[in-house]
Amino acid sequence: MMSSTAAPDAGAIGNDGRRHGYRGYALVVNLSTGEYRRDPIAPALLRAAIGGIGLGVRLLHRYGAPAVDYPGEEIDDAERLRLLDAAFDPDNPLIFTTSPLVGTRLTTSSKFAVLTRSPLTGFIADGLSSSHLAVELKRACGDALVITGRAAQPTLLHIDTDGVPHLRPAHDLMGLSTMDTEAAVKARLDDGGRRPVRVASIGPAGERLVRFASIANDGGRQAGRCGPGAVMGSKNLKAIAVRGNPDDDPPAADPEGLRRYARDLSRRSLGAATAKYRELGTVANVSVFNRLGTLPTRNFQQSTFEHAEAVSGELLHQTRATRTAHCANCTIGCEKVFSVSTKDGTGQTDAAGVSARLEYESLFALGPLVGVGEPDAVIRAVRKCDELGMDTISAGGVIAWALETAERGLLPTLNQPHSSGATGAADTPLQFGDGATVLALLDDIGHRRGFLGGLLADGVRLAAARIGGDSDDWAMHVKGLEMPGYEPRSLKTMALGLATTPRGACHNRSSAYDADFSPDVNRLEVDDRRGRIAAASEDYSAALDSLIWCKFLRRAFGDFWEESATVYRMVTGWDDFNADELRQAAAQIADLKKAYNQRWGWRRSDDTLPPRTLTEPLPDGVAAGTALTPAELDGMIADYYAARGWGVNGRVDALPLMSF
Amino acid sequence: MAVGSATVCISVELFGTARIKAGVGVVPLRVDAPMTLAQFARALAQECPALLGNALCAADADSNAVTIADGYALNRNGLDFLPTNPICTDYNAPLDLRGGDVLLLLSNQAGG
Numbered sequence: 001m002m003s004s005t006a007a008p009d010a011g012a013i014g015n016d017g018r019r020h021g022y023r024g025y026a027l028v029v030n031l032s033t034g035e036y037r038r039d040p041i042a043p044a045l046l047r048a049a050i051g052g053i054g055l056g057v058r059l060l061h062r063y064g065a066p067a068v069d070y071p072g073e074e075i076d077d078a079e080r081l082r083l084l085d086a087a088f089d090p091d092n093p094l095i096f097t098t099s100p101l102v103g104t105r106l107t108t109s110s111k112f113a114v115l116t117r118s119p120l121t122g123f124i125a126d127g128l129s130s131s132h133l134a135v136e137l138k139r140a141c142g143d144a145l146v147i148t149g150r151a152a153q154p155t156l157l158h159i160d161t162d163g164v165p166h167l168r169p170a171h172d173l174m175g176l177s178t179m180d181t182e183a184a185v186k187a188r189l190d191d192g193g194r195r196p197v198r199v200a201s202i203g204p205a206g207e208r209l210v211r212f213a214s215i216a217n218d219g220g221r222q223a224g225r226c227g228p229g230a231v232m233g234s235k236n237l238k239a240i241a242v243r244g245n246p247d248d249d250p251p252a253a254d255p256e257g258l259r260r261y262a263r264d265l266s267r268r269s270l271g272a273a274t275a276k277y278r279e280l281g282t283v284a285n286v287s288v289f290n291r292l293g294t295l296p297t298r299n300f301q302q303s304t305f306e307h308a309e310a311v312s313g314e315l316l317h318q319t320r321a322t323r324t325a326h327c328a329n330c331t332i333g334c335e336k337v338f339s340v341s342t343k344d345g346t347g348q349t350d351a352a353g354v355s356a357r358l359e360y361e362s363l364f365a366l367g368p369l370v371g372v373g374e375p376d377a378v379i380r381a382v383r384k385c386d387e388l389g390m391d392t393i394s395a396g397g398v399i400a401w402a403l404e405t406a407e408r409g410l411l412p413t414l415n416q417p418h419s420s421g422a423t424g425a426a427d428t429p430l431q432f433g434d435g436a437t438v439l440a441l442l443d444d445i446g447h448r449r450g451f452l453g454g455l456l457a458d459g460v461r462l463a464a465a466r467i468g469g470d471s472d473d474w475a476m477h478v479k480g481l482e483m484p485g486y487e488p489r490s491l492k493t494m495a496l497g498l499a500t501t502p503r504g505a506c507h508n509r510s511s512a513y514d515a516d517f518s519p520d521v522n523r524l525e526v527d528d529r530r531g532r533i534a535a536a537s538e539d540y541s542a543a544l545d546s547l548i549w550c551k552f553l554r555r556a557f558g559d560f561w562e563e564s565a566t567v568y569r570m571v572t573g574w575d576d577f578n579a580d581e582l583r584q585a586a587a588q589i590a591d592l593k594k595a596y597n598q599r600w601g602w603r604r605s606d607d608t609l610p611p612r613t614l615t616e617p618l619p620d621g622v623a624a625g626t627a628l629t630p631a632e633l634d635g636m637i638a639d640y641y642a643a644r645g646w647g648v649n650g651r652v653d654a655l656p657l658m659s660f
Numbered sequence: 661m662a663v664g665s666a667t668v669c670i671s672v673e674l675f676g677t678a679r680i681k682a683g684v685g686v687v688p689l690r691v692d693a694p695m696t697l698a699q700f701a702r703a704l705a706q707e708c709p710a711l712l713g714n715a716l717c718a719a720d721a722d723s724n725a726v727t728i729a730d731g732y733a734l735n736r737n738g739l740d741f742l743p744t745n746p747i748c749t750d751y752n753a754p755l756d757l758r759g760g761d762v763l764l765l766l767s768n769q770a771g772g
Contacts, residue, residue: 272731275714276676276767284676285772291673291764292738314679360772485772507772517733517770519741551771555731622738 020253021100021572022046023142026059029157029165031235032090032149036165041143047574050585051099053126053509054546055144056115057592060124063093063146064117064596075601077465080122083601084462084480087119087227088209088234090150096200098138099548100571103249104258107266108550110134110328118226119234120211120394120459121480121504123597123606125226128508128545130327131218133198139244151236156185160197161245170238177387178203178216185241197241203389205446206233210457212394212482216386220357221327224391226481226503253573261567265556269331273555281336282360283313285485286368293621294487297368298432299400300476300612303487304621307373311363316375325357327550334552335359340376356383361507364485365396370403370438377435384439388446397482398460399441401475402452406430410469411452473611479504488613490623491516492526496534496636500607502593511551512537524623526632531639535590542589543582590644594652604650607637665692668759672704675766678715678732682708693758697734697744698751700763701726715765719751727751733768737761744768 024046025038041055049055065086075083086092094116101109112134118125137145140159147157156170173181181201189197198218206213206229213229214222223229252258276284289295290308297305309315316322316338325335339355356362356379366372366381385392405411411430430437444453455463460482464475476483481504488495497512498505507513512534516523521533540560544551547564557563561579569577594602608614609628617627641650672687679685687708691700698719705716705726712718715732719725728734728744735741736757743749757763 272729273769275731276769277771279677280680282772284767285770287679288675288764288766288770291675292735314676317680364772511771513770517741517768519743522740524739552769555769 019250021250022051023138023248023250025142026144026146027141027159027163027165028063028146028148030149031147031151031155031157031167031237034167038142039146046143047572047577048585048588050543050546050568050582051101051143052097052111052113052128052546052548053115053542054585054589055099056095056097056113056126057124057589057596059095059097059144059146060093060115060117061592061596063095063148064599065089065091074603074605080601081462083122084119084211087117087122087231090235091148092117092231092234094147094228094231094235094237096137096141096145098134098143099546100568101547101549102134102138104252104262104571105329106258106262106567107269107329107331108327108553109548110330111548111550112137113545113548114215114223114228116228116231117600118228118480118503119209119230120227122600123479123504123602124502124593125228125231126503126509126545126593127215127223127225127228128548129215129217129221129223130330130550131221132328133200133217133242135328136198136242136244139246139248140242141244145240147235147237150234153236154238155236157237157240158189158197159240159242161243163244173201173238174207175204178389179220179387181239182216182219185239189241189243195243197243199239199241201239201389202229202232202237203387203446205388205390205457206230207238208446208448208457209233210390210445210448211459211462212391212398214389214391216389218328220386222386222389222391225393225506225508227391229389252571254570258567258570261570265553266331268556269553271556274332274552277332277334277552280313280317281334281358283316283336283358283363285313285360286363287312287314289364289485289487291622292490293618293623293626294490295368296364296476296483296485296487298371299369299404299474300483300487300610301404302620303490303618303623305368305373308368310373311367311375311378313360316358320375321355330550332550332552338375338379340379354380354383356380356386358382361485362392365393366438369396369400369485371432372435372438373433374435377438381435381438381442384442384446388442390442390446393484394459394482395442395445397476398445398456398463399438400432401460401463401471402441402456403430403432404474405467405471407432408469408471410467410471473615476610476612477505478609479606481505483610486513487618487623488609489618489626489628490621491523492628492632492636493521493523493530493533493537495609495613495628495633496530496640497537499609499633500534500637500640501538502590502597508551509541509545510534510538511541524626526628526636528635528639530636531641531643534636534640535643538590539583539586543586546585546589591652591655594646594650595655598651607650609633665694667691668693668757668761670757670759670761670763672763672765674711674715675764677767678711678765681714682710684708691757694754695757696752697742697749697755698725698727700755700757701728701751704765725751728765731768733766735764735766738764
């Protein structure tokens with residue numbers, strides 16, 4: 001590739017005049033022209049942005065397509081679709097950011113963010129993933145890798161220790177699963193004597209622009225939500241292979257202090273605060289959520305699942321062969337890989353020994369949400385999503401909608417054959433609880449095969465718009481993003497978080513559910529504190545996602561803000577950085593995300609919940625009869641806007657530091 | 661039995677690691693009501709010693725007092741979360757329990 005500018009000096013950005021924590025630049029690669037450059041990032045901006053999501057949202061503003069001018073208040077369906085499809089334009093950047101903590105060996109710090117404009121929501125897509133790729137990205141690409149343009153042919157972007165990007169043909173990789181793509185790229189590029197390249201890739205779903213396609217890295221970790229894999233596919237970019245030079249790791253300003261802190265934090269990370277994640281993983285949520293009447297079931301028609309015990313984390317651990325997986329530099333090891341084989345080997349159902357990483361969200365979405373209570377079926381479905389490179393939550397959400405729509409007579413109860421001759425899910429009955437149907441539909445969606453495959457690959461909002469009738473009443477999404485496994489009617493603070501989070505129905509950028517699972521609030525009722533709680537929760541997540549710490553570490557901190565500010569000082573050498581500045585940086589992230597969405601047509605009406613959650617009381621469980629009215633939600637949203645200082649229309653007008 | 665108290669039957673539902681360690685999902689308890697959180701924790705530990713060192717732990721090194729371990733939460737009847745944080749909770753405050761109540765012992769981490 002050609003470099004259009006000389007690489008800038010990474011810069012002396014610490015108070016002591018040395019470069020600490022950051023590389024000081026972003027590697028910008030244009031796939032259309034084959035050119036690249038290293039754009040400096042001003043120290044003041046790095047400090048204001050922190051890293052991760054905070055840096056990424058600023059880069060998204062900087063490198064994103066020009067703003068769109070909307071004279072009207074509302075956007076019609078045709079314009080909405082045009083805006084969604086514009087996410088596939090070459091000028092929509094795909095941005096990977098690292099953080100000052102990457103490379104420090106602090107537990108859980110090997111993480112990176114992926115940002116782009118979502119083809120599913122039309123708004124910001126800000127995902128996180130983790131492990132070795134984060135470390136290599138920082139070494140080879142600086143604080144960010146910004147990919148623009150569209151390659152003329154299927155391409156592998158290869159960046160090695162010299163930091164020079166190469167565009168290599170990738171025809172031979174097309175059609176491969178994410179796992180096979182990673183293996184093939186490693187086989188091609190590894191020379192045996194050096195450290196391995198680390199790979200981010202898309203599967204068939206990303207190649208076919210499935211709007212909720214994910215980007216996979218390091219053996220199956222996913223930047224899953226909002227369709228970054230589809231954007232990568234639209235750029236003809238099948239994979240990214242990175243191997244940096246360890247000598248390029250920016251040193252910490254206080255290496256001895258950081259070492260002591262790292263040891264102490266690792267010790268705390270093995271304590272009670274993370275026991276659930278270490279011992280059972282997030283699958284432990286199933287039985288708890290079921291008992292509390294907050295386990296969305298059969299497309300949110302129920303909040304309890306009669307087969308919850310069968311797919312509970314407790315039973316899975318007792319009956320399935322299980323192993324624990326760790327991200328790089330992580331002491332927690334939350335990832336539990338479950339096999340279809342039973343623990344004693346007697347129940348093995350196939351020679352291949354299919355296994356999958358199960359998280360609560362994947363388990364909920366491809367289990368209770370679609371009415372499936374058979375563990376093997378869920379494991380196979382999750383594995384299928386990982387192979388195809390699809391977000392499990394959205395995949396389960398859109399299938400749940402299709403199953404209910406078929407039950408209501410708006411879709412044929414048998415999937416229609418299609419002209420390609422491929423059968424896919426043809427002739428399989430559409431009904432809740434059939435794991436084989438779910439598996440077949442996933443395959444059709446991932447390949448955009450057949451009528452249903454093509455329909456559902458666009459996500460539940462567009463599918464409902466296309467089918468019509470009243471089917472958008474049970475299309476469970478916010479801003480186009482399918483709902484995660486937290487029932488908003490029985491988790492009122494979380495309801496507000498889901499309604500207002502910029503990327504749509506998201507449980508990660510807002511952790512408002514924390515309040516609902518505490519004595520601090522009555523989770524079944526609304527009060528005027530929720531706006532402040534949700535905003536504070538969002539800021540807390542923004543700080544975690546920018547530094548970047550794993551959220552599962554959060555209760556291992558004493559005073560999170562003070563502790564994180566101390567760590568930041570030890571890494572960067574900015575000795576006057578304090579907790580208040582970190583809080584301010586976190587709050588600015590919410591402003592920047594909202595401002596970005598405003599550029600792409602955000603309206604007050606986008607901050608809401610699906611009609612079902614605002615019109616139907618919960619029918620079952622301990623929260624039976626609990627409802628959330630539109631007036632209650634609007635009241636909480638008004639409180640949230642006030643807490644943010646956004647005024648009654650929910651708009652942000654003043655932007656924080658953006659000078660690069 | 662203390663003066664003015666009555667014996668009631670409650671049950672404790674265990675979730676997550678607590679259930680696996682205990683080997684049961686439900687622990688029936690006969691307890692005095694009213695009782696304190698400390699008394700409840702001790703009664704549960706006596707009935708189900710496998711929970712000690714897991715969901716239950718010693719309150720301090722100098723007594724037999726037991727507390728709900730950091731990392732765990734207590735919920736009454738699937739509805740109310742009870743204060744259990746060892747730092748800011750008065751373990752000797754009365755715990756409002758009635759016969760038939762179900763206490764859920766679960767992780768205080770709801771992240772998924």
